[in-house]
Amino acid sequence: MTDERLREAIAGELLAARGRTQGLTDSVDDGELIAQHSRLMSPLVWDLAHIGNQEELWLLRNVGGRDPMHPEIDPLYDAFEHPRAERPSLPLLPPAEARGYAAEVRGRVLDLLEGVSLSGAPLLRAGFAFGLIAQHEQQHDETMLITHQLRKGEAVLAAPAPAPAPADRLPAEVVVPAGPFTMGTDTEPWALDNERPAHRVDLPAFAIDTVPVSNGDYQRFIADGGYREPRWWSPAGWEHRNAAGLTAPLFWTARDGVWLRRRFGRVEPVPPNEPVLHVTWYEAEAYARWAGRRLPTEAEWEKAARFDPASGRSRRFPWGDEAPGEQHANLGQRHLQPAEVGSYPAGASPLGVRQLIGDVWEWTASDFTPYPGFRAWPYREYSEVFFPEAGRPAEYKVLRGGSFAVAPVACRGTFRNWDYPIRRQIFAGFRTARDLPDGA
Numbered sequence: 001m002t003d004e005r006l007r008e009a010i011a012g013e014l015l016a017a018r019g020r021t022q023g024l025t026d027s028v029d030d031g032e033l034i035a036q037h038s039r040l041m042s043p044l045v046w047d048l049a050h051i052g053n054q055e056e057l058w059l060l061r062n063v064g065g066r067d068p069m070h071p072e073i074d075p076l077y078d079a080f081e082h083p084r085a086e087r088p089s090l091p092l093l094p095p096a097e098a099r100g101y102a103a104e105v106r107g108r109v110l111d112l113l114e115g116v117s118l119s120g121a122p123l124l125r126a127g128f129a130f131g132l133i134a135q136h137e138q139q140h141d142e143t144m145l146i147t148h149q150l151r152k153g154e155a156v157l158a159a160p161a162p163a164p165a166p167a168d169r170l171p172a173e174v175v176v177p178a179g180p181f182t183m184g185t186d187t188e189p190w191a192l193d194n195e196r197p198a199h200r201v202d203l204p205a206f207a208i209d210t211v212p213v214s215n216g217d218y219q220r221f222i223a224d225g226g227y228r229e230p231r232w233w234s235p236a237g238w239e240h241r242n243a244a245g246l247t248a249p250l251f252w253t254a255r256d257g258v259w260l261r262r263r264f265g266r267v268e269p270v271p272p273n274e275p276v277l278h279v280t281w282y283e284a285e286a287y288a289r290w291a292g293r294r295l296p297t298e299a300e301w302e303k304a305a306r307f308d309p310a311s312g313r314s315r316r317f318p319w320g321d322e323a324p325g326e327q328h329a330n331l332g333q334r335h336l337q338p339a340e341v342g343s344y345p346a347g348a349s350p351l352g353v354r355q356l357i358g359d360v361w362e363w364t365a366s367d368f369t370p371y372p373g374f375r376a377w378p379y380r381e382y383s384e385v386f387f388p389e390a391g392r393p394a395e396y397k398v399l400r401g402g403s404f405a406v407a408p409v410a411c412r413g414t415f416r417n418w419d420y421p422i423r424r425q426i427f428a429g430f431r432t433a434r435d436l437p438d439g440a
C-alpha cells in the first residue's frame with residue numbers, strides 16, 4: 001500500500017469507529033449516559049472519554065510528543081486503576097465535555113496523521129499505533145453495545161435483519177485432516193502482541209461443526225434436562241450453574257411453554273435457526289458433553305478457519321486474504337443480531353466450515369496463554385497481565401472469530417479474545433468438535 005493510501009485507510013478506520021461511537025452514545029439521553037446499567041459495565045460516558053484519553057496517550061503524546069491536554073483526568077480513565085463497578089462514583093467528565101474532549105483529540109490526531117512518518121519506529125510501522133487506536137475504539141463500541149443490551153427500557157437501536165440463510169444442505173460436521181499448520185502471525189500489520197509470533201502446530205485429525213450451535217439445538221439440551229443433570233457439567237461448571245441459578249441463556253424467559261428473549265429492548269420468540277448467544281463457557285461445555293462432543297481447542301478452531309489444504313498455508317480469513325466484505329461475514333454492527341446458521345457461503349473456509357468470522361464469538365476449550373516466543377508489545381497491560389501467573393491456574397478462556405458487534409478492523413483469523421468462563425453478557429456462542437480415530 002502506498003503511503004498516501006495507508007493514511008487514507010487509517011483516517012477511514014478512525015472515522016468508521018467514531019461513527020459507531022456516536023451512534024451508540026447519541027441514541028440515549030444524558031441521564032442514561034451517566035447511569036450504570038449493570039455492575040459489569042462502565043457508564044457509557046466513561047467509555048466515551050476513555051476512548052479519547054487512550055487516543056491522546058498513544059497518538060498525541062507517544063507518537064506526536066505532545067504535552068498532556070488534561071493530565072488530571074488520566075487516572076479516571078485508566079482501566080486498571082478503577083474497576084468498572086467503581087466508575088460511576090468517579091468525578092467523570094459530563095457528557096458534553098466527554099464528547100468535546102474526544103472530538104478535540106481526534107482533530108489533532110488527523111492533523112498529526114498528515115505529517116507523521118509511517119515507517120521507521122516500530123510503533124509507527126504500517127501505522128500500527130493508529131491501527132491499535134482504531135481497534136481500541138471499535139472494541140469499546142462492542143462493549144457499549146453490550147451495555148445497550150443490558151440496559152432496561154424501550155428500544156433505541158435498530159438495524160436491518162440479515163438475509164435468511166440459503167437452503168443448502170450442509171453436512172453436520174467437517175473433517176480437518178491431521179498434520180501441521182501455521183498458527184498466529186508475523187505479517188499481519190495491525191495484529192496485537194498475543195497473536196504473535198507465527199508458529200507451527202501439529203494436530204491430529206478432528207471433526208468440527210459446520211455451523212455454530214443454534215438456539216433450536218440448545219433448546220433440545222434444555223428440554224432434555226441439560227441444566228438439571230450434573231453429569232453433563234464439570235465440577236466448576238455445576239457449582240457455578242447452582243450459585244448463579246442458570247436455567248437458560250441470559251435474556252431468555254419461558255412464557256406458557258414458549259422461550260422468549262429480550263434483545264436491545266425488544267421481546268420476541270427465540271428464533272430457532274440463529275446461533276445461540278449469551279451462554280457461559282460452562283454452559284457451552286455442558287452442552288457439548290450432552291451432545292457427545294467437546295469444545296474445539298483454540299488451535300483446532302484456527303486450523304479449521306485458516307488452513308488451506310491445497311497450498312498448505314494459513315489464510316488471513318477463512319475465505320482468503322482479502323478484507324471482510326458484506327458477502328463474507330456478519331460484522332460491524334450492520335445487523336444487530338447474528339445471521340441464521342448456514343449463512344455466508346462466500347465466507348466458508350477451504351474445508352467448508354461456515355460463519356467462523358462474525359455472528360457470535362465462539363468459546364474454545366483453551367485457556368488464554370502466550371504463544372511460544374511471545375513478547376509483550378507495545379504494553380504489558382494489553383495481554384501479558386491476563387496470562388496465568390507461574391504456578392497459578394488460568395483464569396480466562398479464549399473466544400475466537402468475532403461477533404456481529406465486532407468491526408472488521410478488530411477481527412482476523414488470528415485474533416484472540418478472552419474472558420472469564422462465567423461471563424455471558426458478551427456476544428458469545430460456540431460450536432462443538434470431536435476426536436477422530438487414528439488415521440481418519
Ligand SMILES: [Fe+2]
Pocket residue numbers: 050054079136140
Ligand atoms: Fe480501553
